Amino acid sequence: MLFGVFVPNGAFWSVYWIIEILGKAPGIRFLGAFAVQEAPMEKQTALESNAEYEAFVDKFKPKLTTDDCYTPPEVYEVVKNWACAKYGIDPAKIVRPFYPGGDYESFDYSGGAVVVDKPPFSKLVTICKFYLSEGVPFFLFAPELTLFSGRSIFTQINHIVPGCTVKYENGALVKTAFVTSFDAHIAAMTAPDLGRAIVAAQEEPSKSLPRYDYPDNILTGTMMQKMARNGISLEIYQKECAQVGRLDAQLAVKKSIYGAGLLLSTEAAEKAAAQKEAAEKAKKAKKAIKWSFSERELKLIEELGRKAKR
Template sequence: MQDYDEFVDKFKHKKTTDDCYTPPAIYEAVLTWCEKEYGIDRASVIRPFKPGGGYQREDYTGRVVVDNPPFSILAQIVDWYNERGIKYFLFAPSLTALNYAQRKGMCFVFVDARITYENGAQVRTAFLTNMDDCITRSACDLSRELDKVNKQVKEEKTYGRTQNRANKVVKYNYPSELMTSARLGNLAAKGVQFKIKRAHFVRSLAAQKPLKKAIFGGGLLISRKDAADIRAQEAQLQDAADIRAQGVQLQDGVYTFALSEREQAIVDNL
């Protein structure tokens, strides 16, 4: 005999990524960053995406959209806004954000953010905007703030979601002139500052086609100069991290040395 709870559960609304309602603290962090970065007036901001609402019926005169839209119709939304010259800064799933790369005037803002939404879904999130002057960029300060706020959100409410990781994931190693969504997010996590103004969108490399492989979410081919600049920043940040790991801090040409755990133990016993 079927359990009563299982029977009732069949009739409950099954939540999807379109039900990823944004925790207020997360939204506030994003809005505050947009105010600082793009000089927008908070009073002009509109959030048109509501359960059962119709974003096309809103009055956008003098307004700027900062919101988390239904991901399933994101392409339709950005096309509608672009056609009408409506300014926006929209949440988007990070791993597929580059699917919109062929749309003119759009910038992909990458952060290292796995946001926990109100329904418990944890989604790697990036942002789409038409208020920037480049194709893609990092937002390291926003990334740090979202990481801090997201930890607070998770502490306030534990969701207990688990994933089956039994299957081994095949990893691809791409040349530095190819930027994937995952790599762009990783660069933002490391603190690499970049703004790429010229790029070419591809869904796969020629070398992948005989193997019937493709780039998940697509990728951007960037110039050798941009790739070299990013590699140089990564190397510099890695060197700084290595120095810190060895108990050494370098600032303004001055080395500051720290005691190791063994040396601290000796001092404690003196």
């Protein structure tokens, strides 16, 4: 760090004392008319050593990946209890081999162990293959979006869809399903009761906003927003409507139309209702991409029908 020393005319002795004081301060030396502050060598060396040490240690720290979605305890308990009740699993036999730094292949599965756990999703097929080859029964968390992608093991496991999202401990929201070696004669099944239990386990106390269903003669800004978003045009003339803040039925319960709305004439209401319906159809049309079957696939469907009747 440099300190410039300005020397005005006739101020020689004042500057002399400034230089004397600075010159005696630790870590200060002069270069001509400049005072230079030097960093203490031992402190600088220590900082460099710490930085090198931290970089060295960091190499051995486990790196977080998208597989690091640790299951909330309350969700795991719900899943475990459901699996035990459904398949008659003894809770004392349940093991969880998937933990940071763990090795599921060398884990001890003796004594009739049953795996109920959330594995790394990226290795799910490999893990299922291992358990199937070793004869270890399992009930594993799985990503719903790619649930049926394990072609090599598809016919050996049951795929369970509870229809819910799990918020894992790292904050990730994942549509979660399950794969199991139990009841493998079933290819896929829904489990709405399990889904409801998982949702209930994750619920936090909160005020849910009420949803109102208004007569066709009421039009709100939210309704018009849906129309506009789906490319639907609508014009309501001043003579066809009146601004209204609440309905008489809402007075007694102290409720109102959020943001106010329009009270429409019968003709305007019919026009708005037709546009609302058109908006819903347009919304569905936007989302849906229709695919058709090939001749080969139609023949396969017929073959599956014959098999099912045998």
